[in-house]
Amino acid sequence: MAEPEAGQGRQMEGRARPVRLPFASTVFSQALMAASGAGLALFVLLHLLGNAAAYLGRAAFLAYARHLHGLGPLLPAMELCLLLLAATHVVTGTMLTLHNLQSRPLPYRVKAIRAASLSSRLMPLSGLVILLFLAVHVPAFRRPAGPSAELVRITLSRPGMATFYLLSLAALTSHLSHGLWSLFQTLGIVAPRYDQPLRRAAVIVSLLAGGVFMLLPLLALVWPDFLR
Numbered sequence: 001m002a003e004p005e006a007g008q009g010r011q012m013e014g015r016a017r018p019v020r021l022p023f024a025s026t027v028f029s030q031a032l033m034a035a036s037g038a039g040l041a042l043f044v045l046l047h048l049l050g051n052a053a054a055y056l057g058r059a060a061f062l063a064y065a066r067h068l069h070g071l072g073p074l075l076p077a078m079e080l081c082l083l084l085l086a087a088t089h090v091v092t093g094t095m096l097t098l099h100n101l102q103s104r105p106l107p108y109r110v111k112a113i114r115a116a117s118l119s120s121r122l123m124p125l126s127g128l129v130i131l132l133f134l135a136v137h138v139p140a141f142r143r144p145a146g147p148s149a150e151l152v153r154i155t156l157s158r159p160g161m162a163t164f165y166l167l168s169l170a171a172l173t174s175h176l177s178h179g180l181w182s183l184f185q186t187l188g189i190v191a192p193r194y195d196q197p198l199r200r201a202a203v204i205v206s207l208l209a210g211g212v213f214m215l216l217p218l219l220a221l222v223w224p225d226f227l228r
């Protein structure tokens with residue numbers, strides 16, 4: 001086992017042992033986060049395209065719902081994949097966060113926190129908000145026979161619920177923005193000349209996705225005929 005670097009032993013004194021990572025490697029855990037995150041981001045994008053049918057009116061939204069539920073056994077298979085991806089992402093992400101908090105040498109902590117972007121610092125919090133959102137959203141909307149336009153309109157037009165959706169979607173935008181950039185890093189696109197364009201691309205894609213989702217509760221809130 002590698003000896004601790006000079007001074008590190010003293011910094012670690014009196015602190016808990018770092019959380020053991022799955023398969024004992026930070027690199028593998030980060031790859032697991034990137035792969036599961038990419039799968040979840042793909043779901044969010046497809047879900048966004050499906051829900052965007054609501055902008056075209058009730059008939060388009062119901063046609064999307066019929067199409068989705070016409071997939072037969074493919075739908076529960078996709079739901080199972082989604083659940084496995086989400087479980088992998090949440091468990092590995094929690095362990096990585098705890099591991100990083102417990103093994104970071106103290107003198108570098110302040111500098112590292114200052115250098116990190118806001119969305120990167122908010123990752124654990126925005127992830128937690130998304131988890132809470134899903135605990136409310138999935139039981140509220142998921143119906144074996146397919147989504148109901150009335151249910152979506154009535155739910156999103158309640159001011160409390162619309163506010164909860166808007167705050168959660170802001171958390172999703174922030175999480176997606178840093179997550180996409182991290183994904184590029186894990187894929188090895190690390191040349192300094194790509195840094196700014198990739199950061200910008202991640203922010204633009206996340207803002208677009210968050211904005212298209214957010215307009216739905218906003219429309220339901222102000223337009224009584226939404227999805228009628």
Ligand code: HEM
Nearest residue numbers: 044047051079130138141142143146147152172213216217
């Ligand atoms: C205003 C924004 C949103 C609307 C209007 C919306 C709408 C819906 C509807 C109608 C369903 C039910 C689909 C069905 O019964 O087959 C659903 C399911 C679901 N939504 Fe959303 N959604 C929104 C945002 C999100 C976001 C941001 C996420 C992820 C972070 C998400 C994750 C899910 C999941 C995981 C399911 C369950 C999928 C399944 O089990 O088939 N939704 N959503």
